[in-house]
Amino acid sequence: MTRRKTVNITGITRVEGIPYHDAWVAYKCVKCMKMNYVIVGQILLDPKEAIEKCVWKCEYCRFIHSKESDLPFENWLDEYNDSESTPALRFWEGFFRIATEHPASYWKQCNVCLRVLPFSAFSKHSKWGPLEKQMECRSCKGAINAVLNPRRTKEQMHESSVRRRIADLFLEGENQTIDFQELFERFSRRCFKTKTPLDINKRETWAIDHILPSKFLYPLTFNNAALLSKSANENKRDKWPSKFYTNNELIELARITGANLAVISSPNPIMNLSIDINRGVERYLQVREKSDLPKRIIEIKKIIQVYDLVAGLSNENKTLLGFP
Ligand SMILES: [Zn+2]
Ligand SMILES: [Zn+2]
Numbered sequence: 001m002t003r004r005k006t007v008n009i010t011g012i013t014r015v016e017g018i019p020y021h022d023a024w025v026a027y028k029c030v031k032c033m034k035m036n037y038v039i040v041g042q043i044l045l046d047p048k049e050a051i052e053k054c055v056w057k058c059e060y061c062r063f064i065h066s067k068e069s070d071l072p073f074e075n076w077l078d079e080y081n082d083s084e085s086t087p088a089l090r091f092w093e094g095f096f097r098i099a100t101e102h103p104a105s106y107w108k109q110c111n112v113c114l115r116v117l118p119f120s121a122f123s124k125h126s127k128w129g130p131l132e133k134q135m136e137c138r139s140c141k142g143a144i145n146a147v148l149n150p151r152r153t154k155e156q157m158h159e160s161s162v163r164r165r166i167a168d169l170f171l172e173g174e175n176q177t178i179d180f181q182e183l184f185e186r187f188s189r190r191c192f193k194t195k196t197p198l199d200i201n202k203r204e205t206w207a208i209d210h211i212l213p214s215k216f217l218y219p220l221t222f223n224n225a226a227l228l229s230k231s232a233n234e235n236k237r238d239k240w241p242s243k244f245y246t247n248n249e250l251i252e253l254a255r256i257t258g259a260n261l262a263v264i265s266s267p268n269p270i271m272n273l274s275i276d277i278n279r280g281v282e283r284y285l286q287v288r289e290k291s292d293l294p295k296r297i298i299e300i301k302k303i304i305q306v307y308d309l310v311a312g313l314s315n316e317n318k319t320l321l322g323f324p
Contacts, residue, residue: 010147012140018111021129026107026116027056027099031063031072037107037116044130045100051093067092103131110137112144160215160238166303167214170280174219178208186256187227192249193236196229207233211241211259217272217307223258240269277304277312281321297321 025038025045036058045054056065063072071081071088080087099105108131109116115137122133123141134141184200191198191206198206209226212218215238228236236244241264245253254261263270284300287293301321304310310323318324 010144012112012144012147014111014135015114018109018114020109020111020135021131022108023130024107024109024116025099025105026118027065027095029058029061029063030065030095032058032061034058034060036060040100040106042129044103044106047097047101050096050100054096065092065095067096106131108133110135110140112136112140162299163215163303164238166280166284166299167217169283170217170275170277171214171219172283173279174275176219176221178220178222178225182222183208183225183227190227191229191232192226192253192256193228193232193245198227198229205230209233209236211253211257211264212272213238213240216240216269217275219275226253226257241265242267271307271309273309273312277309278314278317281313281317 019039019041021042023040023042023044025040027036027038028034029036036056038056051067054066055068057063058065063069067089068083069092070083071091073081076087079085082088083092104119106119107116108119108122110122113136117137119131119133121137121139122131122135123138124132125134126132136144180200184198189198189200190196192209200206207228207230208220209228209232210218210220211224211226214220218224241250241253245264247265250261250265253259254264281300281304285293285296287296301323304313304321304323310318313321313323
């Protein structure tokens with residue numbers, strides 16, 4: 001089977017000339033204690049052979065690691081440091097065995113970030129070199145996957161759902177009820193993004209885009225609502241408008257809705273600071289179950305810090321939440 005030609009669509013490139021199937025041995029110099037890395041190529045070393053044949057020179061202090069070398073340990077009796085002694089020989093046997101006997105003790109270079117990392121830093125890939133490991137380390141793999149497959153992690157999902165819940169509570173009472181009929185007329189019964197005609201009676205096919213997202217503390221108002229098809233809205237989600245709409249669409253949107261063009265076209269999100277933070281805190285701490293309160297305090301504190309809203313808190317709330 002011919003290998004599919006790899007097209008790099010991630011913008012994350014591999015570095016040429018890195019022999020990524022090669023195994024490395026890493027050892028800590030017994031004299032200066034610095035880490036050294038030795039490429040051993042595509043065949044893993046046999047520990048018995050390593051003891052007999054390996055001569056590894058520390059690249060920092062030039063100490064030679066070989067069973068012919070005397071040991072440098074000051075806390076050992078001189079006679080045990082002597083390479084002719086049984087303790088020294090036993091030490092060297094152990095030294096080379098640790099470095100070579102188990103595939104898990106080998107290292108490998110990532111051809112994306114170039115770090116030499118232990119075996120366990122690479123995911124399994126059968127039949128690729130002696131270590132049967134992927135060519136990129138797991139951190140690089142994570143970055144590449146994030147580009148190829150922007151599905152958010154569970155934790156991010158959780159984070160963002162917590163944020164949305166908090167934002168929704170902050171905004172409760174400030175949201176307006178949207179008149180669907182008016183919204184459809186305003187947007188000529190089409191998805192604003194895709195221009196697909198939409199049917200007001202098929203509620204599952206369309207959605208109201210919260211143009212300036214609630215995540216940044218903007219309530220849903222008639223000026224802050226756009227008509228989108230369900231799928232377009234799924235792509236929009238909590239994105240800041242300028243990250244989803246083109247410049248022409250932003251101008252058009254401001255025209256249709258009366259939204260502030262400078263705000264919606266800002267390259268970076270602008271937090272809505274005109275919101276009443278203290279009322280939001282009050283609402284967020286209204287819990288039915290007493291046991292929920294400590295969790296809520298942690299959540300609200302975190303959000304207030306992340307959103308940099310501490311200054312807007314009343315002194316009473318600052319004390320209540322434990323802000324200095
Ligand atoms: Zn050294
Ligand atoms: Zn890497």
